[in-house]
Amino acid sequence: MKKRSGFTLVELLVVIGIIAVLIAMLLPALQRAREQAVITTCQSNMRQIALASLIYAQNNRDYLPVPGQFWRSNNPANGRHRMQGPLVTYEVKSNASPFAIERVVQIGLLYATKFIQNPESAYCPGGLDDKDFGYNWFPKPWPMDNATTYRSSYSYNPYYNDGYIENYNNTGVTQPGQIAAFPRVSKYPKTKLLLVDLINDAASITHKGRGVRPAWNAAFIDGHVVTVISPEIRQQFIIQGSANNSWGRFENYRDMIETLANGFELTPPYTGRVQHQPRPEQGGGKTLYHP
Numbered sequence: 001m002k003k004r005s006g007f008t009l010v011e012l013l014v015v016i017g018i019i020a021v022l023i024a025m026l027l028p029a030l031q032r033a034r035e036q037a038v039i040t041t042c043q044s045n046m047r048q049i050a051l052a053s054l055i056y057a058q059n060n061r062d063y064l065p066v067p068g069q070f071w072r073s074n075n076p077a078n079g080r081h082r083m084q085g086p087l088v089t090y091e092v093k094s095n096a097s098p099f100a101i102e103r104v105v106q107i108g109l110l111y112a113t114k115f116i117q118n119p120e121s122a123y124c125p126g127g128l129d130d131k132d133f134g135y136n137w138f139p140k141p142w143p144m145d146n147a148t149t150y151r152s153s154y155s156y157n158p159y160y161n162d163g164y165i166e167n168y169n170n171t172g173v174t175q176p177g178q179i180a181a182f183p184r185v186s187k188y189p190k191t192k193l194l195l196v197d198l199i200n201d202a203a204s205i206t207h208k209g210r211g212v213r214p215a216w217n218a219a220f221i222d223g224h225v226v227t228v229i230s231p232e233i234r235q236q237f238i239i240q241g242s243a244n245n246s247w248g249r250f251e252n253y254r255d256m257i258e259t260l261a262n263g264f265e266l267t268p269p270y271t272g273r274v275q276h277q278p279r280p281e282q283g284g285g286k287t288l289y290h291p
Contacts, residue, residue, distance in 0.1 A: 039207055039215060039227055042124040046154065046195050046219035049107060049122070052115035053194065054223070057185040064188070065109035066157055066180045083160045083178040086199070086243055086250035090133060092122065092150040093143045106156045108143055119143070122152040124197060124217070127206040133198055153206065154195045157182060158254055160247075178247075188221040191262050195219040199253045200244050202237040218261040226261040233257065233266075 056065050083089070092108030093099060104112045107122045116122070119142040123135040131137045133153040143150035159181035182188045197206045197216040207215035214234040219225045233256050237243075243250035256266055 035207065035209060038124070038126040039217065042126065042197065042206070042217050043225045043227070045121045045124065046217055046225045047223055048116060049110065049154070049156075050194055050219045050221070050223040050225075052110045054185060054221075056110055056113065056115050062184045062186050064157060064183055064185060065106055065113075066183045083180060085245055086155070086158070086247060087151070087245070089155040089158045090151040090153070090198075092152055093148075095147055095149040098146050099144045104143065107152045107154065108150065111143075122154065124153050124206045127153045127198060127204075130198075130204065133204075153198050155197075155199055155254070156195055158196060158199075158250070159192060185221065190221060191258070192221070193218045193254065193258050193261065194221050196254060196257055199250055199257070200237075201242045202234055205234060205237070216257050218257055220261075228257050228260045230256070230260055230266070233260075 053064055057063060089106075091105055092111075093104045097103040099112070101109070101112045107116070110116045111119055111122070120128075120135050123133075128134045128136045130153065133151050135142070135153075138150055139145040139148055157180055160178040161181045162178060182192065188194070196218045198204055199216075205214050205216075207217075209215055209229070211234070212231065213229050214231060215227050215229045216233070217225055217227050233253060236253065236256065240249050240252065243253055259266060
């Protein structure tokens with residue numbers, strides 16, 4: 001009898017089936033591992049920025065790099081910084097502005113003054129391909145192009161007070177405006193976020209978690225970083241809509257993240273929780289947690 005060599009079709013199909021089952025079992029684990037690696041790198045970036053902010057403040061009379069609260073410039077003659085909308089909290093450099101210490105803001109100012117060395121530290125690796133907030137989309141070298149508004153993927157010092165500020169390029173004339181609530185380290189509440197992942201809508205969540213475990217990293221003024229996992233916040237993104245041009249929605253989402261990051265639980269309704277007190281002369285405003 002002739003000795004058989006090789007495998008029969010049935011045997012091959014069985015082996016292929018076993019391999020397919022093993023791959024199906026391993027792929028979710030590999031995906032979770034990749035997601036966790038991105039979250040960990042993002043946490044490292046935030047710690048670097050928080051530490052750089054503290055060192056910057058030590059060298060600048062306790063002030064964080066919030067452009068001395070001056071819009072488009074650190075020069076007092078150019079008027080106070082006005083936080084006209086949530087997008088300002090991501091800004092690194094405005095368009096029509098050259099790259100210079102006097103013209104960059106927030107994380108951009110940390111980079112210009114060499115307190116952070118790698119520009120990619122200003123971006124979560126999970127969001128590098130976002131056309132509005134992704135490092136890969138901005139002209140290089142970063143952030144040199146005069147015609148481009150450069151943004152980080154991290155919202156920086158995302159709190160404001162209503163007050164009166166001088167108009168840009170119209171010194172001596174004041175108007176109602178929004179100014180940074182916590183410009184100084186010594187006045188920065190320990191329970192408030194110094195940095196938080198991109199807050200906009202469900203489509204732009206950086207750590208999507210396959211829609212089941214959406215996550216946001218949040219850094220505090222002392223440098224510690226907390227990862228918040230919350231399908232409820234993602235659902236509110238869907239219900240309430242984009243936060244890019246709405247302080248109200250941005251604050252709702254920010255405060256939900258802040259609440260969970262501080263160890264509190266969310267209870268509905270998810271709106272109307274924040275109370276601002278315009279006390280900039282006392283070094284900052286006051287916000288309340290979700291009840």
